[in-house]
Amino acid sequence: MRVSRHWLQCIGCGLLCLLWCVTGTAAAQSDSDLAAQPQTPLQADELLQRSAEHVPQILAASADRQARLGLIQQADGAFDTTVSADSYSRLSGFYDGQLATAKISQPLAEYSAEVYGSYRISRGSFPVYEDINFTNLGGELKLGVALSLLRDRDLDRRRFQRNDARLALDVADYALQAVFLDVQRNALKAYNEWQAFGLQRQVFDNLLQLAFEREKALRIRIDEGDAAEILLTENRQNIIRRQSLLVEAERDLQRAAIALSYYYRDQNGQPLRPPPQRLPPAASYFTLEQDLPVLDDALQQALQQRPEPARLNTEIQRARQRILLAENDIKPNLDLRYELARDLGDPGQGGLSREGVDNIVSLNFSVPLQRNAATGRRVQAQAEMEALAHRRQNIEDSIAVELERVFQTLQAAAELRQLAELEIEQAIAMRDAEQELFRSGASNFFLVNQREIVVADARNRRIAAVLQYRQALADLAVITADFDSLQIELLSAAERNTLPDLGR
Numbered sequence: 001m002r003v004s005r006h007w008l009q010c011i012g013c014g015l016l017c018l019l020w021c022v023t024g025t026a027a028a029q030s031d032s033d034l035a036a037q038p039q040t041p042l043q044a045d046e047l048l049q050r051s052a053e054h055v056p057q058i059l060a061a062s063a064d065r066q067a068r069l070g071l072i073q074q075a076d077g078a079f080d081t082t083v084s085a086d087s088y089s090r091l092s093g094f095y096d097g098q099l100a101t102a103k104i105s106q107p108l109a110e111y112s113a114e115v116y117g118s119y120r121i122s123r124g125s126f127p128v129y130e131d132i133n134f135t136n137l138g139g140e141l142k143l144g145v146a147l148s149l150l151r152d153r154d155l156d157r158r159r160f161q162r163n164d165a166r167l168a169l170d171v172a173d174y175a176l177q178a179v180f181l182d183v184q185r186n187a188l189k190a191y192n193e194w195q196a197f198g199l200q201r202q203v204f205d206n207l208l209q210l211a212f213e214r215e216k217a218l219r220i221r222i223d224e225g226d227a228a229e230i231l232l233t234e235n236r237q238n239i240i241r242r243q244s245l246l247v248e249a250e251r252d253l254q255r256a257a258i259a260l261s262y263y264y265r266d267q268n269g270q271p272l273r274p275p276p277q278r279l280p281p282a283a284s285y286f287t288l289e290q291d292l293p294v295l296d297d298a299l300q301q302a303l304q305q306r307p308e309p310a311r312l313n314t315e316i317q318r319a320r321q322r323i324l325l326a327e328n329d330i331k332p333n334l335d336l337r338y339e340l341a342r343d344l345g346d347p348g349q350g351g352l353s354r355e356g357v358d359n360i361v362s363l364n365f366s367v368p369l370q371r372n373a374a375t376g377r378r379v380q381a382q383a384e385m386e387a388l389a390h391r392r393q394n395i396e397d398s399i400a401v402e403l404e405r406v407f408q409t410l411q412a413a414a415e416l417r418q419l420a421e422l423e424i425e426q427a428i429a430m431r432d433a434e435q436e437l438f439r440s441g442a443s444n445f446f447l448v449n450q451r452e453i454v455v456a457d458a459r460n461r462r463i464a465a466v467l468q469y470r471q472a473l474a475d476l477a478v479i480t481a482d483f484d485s486l487q488i489e490l491l492s493a494a495e496r497n498t499l500p501d502l503g504r
Contacts, residue, residue: 041280042264044191048487051187051263052180059269061179065172068165075165078158079107088133090124097126099133109159112152118142125349136354138345145338151331160325167318174311177490181307181478184486187263188474194256196467198279200460201249207456208242211235214448217439226441234445286466288473295407298480302399305481309399312392319385326378332367399479406475413469420462427455 052058081104088099105116121139148156215235221227253276261271293301303309338361343354431451437443477485 054265075162097124134350136343174307177307322381329374416465
């Protein structure tokens with residue numbers, strides 16, 4: 001008996017040392033984190049705000065959106081005003097003509113038009129085959145406009161690229177929203193698990209304290225000759241088992257804190273591991289005040305606000321634009337150009353033929369005999385649009401199925417919680433009665449231990465049921481795109497269309 005008791009004492013001391021190492025190491029690792037954290041319980045709103053501002057996934061998606069803004073500005077560059085100038089000089093030979101030209105042009109969106117103005121002036125003589133180079137002594141001023149009447153009239157590649165870049169920005173916005181929703185859901189779930197493991201640790205700690213208190217009572221009874229020594233040995237075995245459970249609960253809590261630190265970050269974006277001291281009160285975990293929406297209303301909200309269907313709708317618009325561009329490329333070219341030209345000053349070496357105002361109209365017509373490339377692009381874009389429509393339907397169906405699953409989970413978790421609370425009440429009553437019988441000598445140690453374990457198991461089942469309910473609420477917030485509750489700030493229409501100032 002002495003050897004057995006000594007062996008049990010060694011095991012108990014070893015587990016206590018292990019428990020001290022786990023908690024002591026965690027405390028040492030979190031000292032710097034704790035100094036950077038407020039000394040109040042960590043609330044979900046604070047966590048969601050930190051994760052929305054500093055989690056790398058969100059920052060990466062935001063950077064991708066900024067890249068789309070750059071593509072919009074690149075596409076707008078096709079409509080930039082252009083200034084050009086060139087000169088022409090005959091440096092040797094019979095003719096000594098010189099010509100200088102300056103031109104400014106401005107592309108327009110409608111009719112793929114371009115308006116331009118130019119000024120040119122010449123000196124000297126030119127051969128007859130370069131007669132067009134002659135101007136009056138004051139030079140020639142010309143204004144013109146070019147229009148597309150068939151191909152490129154309603155849509156050309158420049159306008160397509162500009163429209164597509166803006167639609168691509170919408171796609172990036174919806175992708176950013178999807179990343180926000182996913183990150184905030186994971187953050188909220190990590191927070192719920194951290195709370196649950198903290199409460200579970202408290203349950204096992206309370207269970208261990210009961211065994212310690214019983215050891216004191218048993219020692220008194222043994223000293224008074226009212227109980228056998230073997231009861232104390234049996235209780236010490238029970239202490240060791242409960243210490244093992246507490247060590248495992250400490251380990252689970254530390255793992256949950258590490259997982260939570262990915263989302264809970266300081267102002268520099270560095271992960272912060274919240275210490276156990278920042279666990280909220282147990283009452284806040286078990287208090288569920290959120291009213292559930294009606295299933296049909298939640299589905300309607302999800303279909304309207306979720307970014308995935310909206311992103312696919314935008315992708316369908318992009319495919320439709322590609323179809324229109326391909327149909328445009330099938331059309332023949334019919335371009336109209338009108339110019340108004342007038343020479344200034346006295347006649348030069350070109351003679352009087354430059355006098356007066358010139359009104360010049362030109363038409364250019366061309367048609368490709370084969371249109372395989374454009375037809376192929378149209379077929380491809382039509383197939384892509386059909387595929388996108390099927391994907392959108394698949395996502396909408398998936399949202400409906402997932403939403404119904406979440407509602408069933410919420411209902412089952414709520415029922416399990418109620419059953420666990422009833423079980424806790426009954427288990428506590430049985431435990432208290434068994435403890436009283438044991439103190440009076442009418443019960444045995446085995447039954448008392450079992451009654452205490454039943455209470456702890458019932459409390460853990462209630463914690464698990466509430467955790468399941470809270471995780472389902474997090475899923476519901478994401479499915480219905482509840483941006484407000486997830487601390488997600490959406491860009492306004494003005495902010496979404498604001499291009500970065502690059503010193504234009």
